[in-house]
Amino acid sequence: MRADRLLALLLLLQNRGRMTAPELAAELEVSVRTVYRDIEALSASGVPVCADRGPVGGYRLMDGYRTRLTGLTRDEADSLFLAGMPGPAAELGLGADLATARLKLLAALPAELGERAQRIQERFHLDAPGWFRDADPVPWLGTIADAVWRQRTLRMDYRRWRGEVRRELRPLGLVLKGGIWYLVAQAVDPAPSDGAGGDAPGDGPAHRAEIRSYRISRVLTVQVLDEGFARPADFDLAAYWQESSRRLEELRYQGQARLRVSPRALKLIPVKFGAIGARAVAEAGEPDADGWVPVVLPVESVPVAVSDLLWLGGGAEVLGPPELRAAVARAVTELAQRYAAPGGQV
Template sequence: MRADRLLSLLLLLQNRGRMTAPELAAELEVSVRTVYRDIDALGASGIPIYADRGPVGGYRLLDGYRTRLTGLTGDEADSLFLAGMPGPATELGLGADLATAQLKLRAALPAELGERSRRIQERFHLDAPGWFRDAEEVPHLGAVAEAVWRPRVLRVDYRRWRGEVRRKLHPLGLVLKGGIWYLVARAESAEGAGSGTENVRTYRVSRILNAEVLEETFERPTGFDLAGHWAESSRRLEEMRFQGEAELLLTPRGLRLLPMKFGAAGEAAVAAAGPPDADGRVRVVLPVESLPVATHDVLWLGAEADVLGPPELREAVARTITELAQRYAPSG
């Protein structure tokens, strides 16, 4: 809306001082011609905006002028919880609200605190996703967020590894973990969803093939704590993930590689490692997943690791190495 844009323009000049028309146009995502019209409109309404000519010119407010039109709308206040994550805020449709809310907050601060917040924003930046991974497409994130907020029952077509399913969900919250969006929701059964936390599951938003926000409402489970639920379900997932242990004999380099490959599990294994033998190799006990996953992980360590046990893992690694050796053996 034009009124919001005029306020944003005014707050930009108040917070940053002199700005050119192209700079304002880039910030507001409008044309330079639109900026000229907005400047004229603000001037006609009594806002003391002045134009400085020349190569270092631009528009500025009269020295000492400060607007007090800094009240936050509901959407702008909501967006502040994502102030450190502009990318996710944009994915949720709150990017413009977040930008305006930040401008209003800075305008309301005393001059010295406003300058301090500007310096912090210039010097610190949060980039949540991991390296070397493209961002997931989440075309239905907006619908999911709407159902979480209102709240409304959500009907989805969801892709599982065993095939597609249709579900009616009671969406309880959204979680951003490592750059990936997850929906925590209670699935309706044939008898209904119940009133507690039974049937509460986690759904990867990128695997939602279709999402429809229904007019049906639902009651959130009494006392449901999204952060607490996520921490507990993450703990259970970690416990289910590791199905056994591998006993390895590692070279010094293999010991350094272990945390890089296995994260916290690798760090714990290194911390509990015994003393090095005469060759400098160290025995460690590492939690592992299924046999195929553990075989792949151990092979990643290459010659830096000897598998001491269990026997089935040692046999699987030896079998894979034999197959590779036969495959790459010189012909003739």
Template structure:
């Protein structure tokens, strides 16, 4: 019997043990096989001495003899690895561990006492982790499996990578994978430096036969925390003084998150027109101009002068492009009832150019 079928028979057995009576279509859906395959697998289990019974009628289905419990619940290496992704079935599937995770969960539940098994089932029914942010499609990561293989086996990974400033070819020593906000990053050593690479920007990848030695004491979580801290500290390069309308005061926390909320909380009192002065941390000048334009007419940039001038130039260019039609018919005013849902401009903690 090949391993694939053996694994499927074990999964079928564990499903009946964990859930009780199940119909052939239900088993086929869980195992992703045909109903006819389920019939053959049930016959194989019965022939091997497993007490599987078929109940006829509308409420019928397959079930195990009352009190029967298998002890074949030992986890394989891949199944044990997959348990660390138990709350993230999507990422587990991207790493090629989806089937291993499902089997590992079945085995774990089968080994638990009935009461704890029922508690685990309720938790799985009532809590779900959805890692990616809103309004963002999952990035294609065709080379994630190759990166994961290199990480597992400590093999050198040759990549063709797209940076902001051009494409490069490098040989990496992969140390780990990070899933941040639905985006995969590969942490790898290049010569004597550890850097982060966005997996979706890997244009080609080849796992080489060369192996490498993992740095002694390297802590992936600690590296990522420190890297993220450095990114945050270097992200803001100045401050913008804004005059916000009442609606702008509400928009800034929505558009800029915690930084915007803190800026609004420290704002001065409203003037006679309900406008408030806010000092908002900003990134580089091009990014800051983009951010100010997103606030539209609900914000006026008071300073610094170079930012105000850059925004004025951008607005003038937009006015030139979207000027009134030649017949001078006024355009339809924009609808300001719904804030712009576009995502923030984010600098990735990727390789330093």
């Protein structure tokens, strides 16, 4: 709407001082000609906009003028919870609201606090996704977010690793974890006994009839139903996610590998295994005569553990358990035979 754009233009001039027409056009995502017309409209409404000509010219407000039109709309206030994450805010359809809310906040602050907020924005940036991984496609995120806001039941086709399922869900919240969006929802009807349901943190046989998590990139289709629902009175999204993440970690790490690692491999363990690896390194034993260190590392299933431990190369020796040591030995033998054979033949 033009009124929103005029307010945004006014707040830009108030917060940043002199700006050229091309700079204003880039900020407002309009043409330069539109900026000229908007400047004329502001002036006609009594806003003292001054035009300075020359190479360092531009538009500015008359010295001492400040607008008090800084009230936040509902959507703008909602968007402030994502103030440090402009990318996710845009994915939720709140990008424009967040930009306007930020401008209104800066305009409402005293000059010294406004300058400090601007410096913080210039010097700190949050980038949620992990390294070396494309962001998940989330074409249904906006629709799902709308259902979360309005407490509307969803009918959703979902792709699990076991196959596709259809569910009717009460959407309770959204979580952004490592650049991946999850829907936390409660099934309208109990899931069947085959374990169908979410495959993100919180899923599992003990919680089949309870609240579960769904990776939004695996949503195939969504229909928002007219049926509303009441949120569970005792549901806390942050507490749920923390508990389900802890439970997932317990399910993920099924055993412990006793290792003997070189100094170089000791440095690589936190890189490969994250916080689990960092804790294992912190609790490592004393080095032997060769400088190698005993480490006890939580691991997943034997096949996954073999793949992970081979990443450490010759800098790690598996001491136990025996089945893991034997599995690593078999994998190493297969690799040695394959690379020893001419022309890639074993």
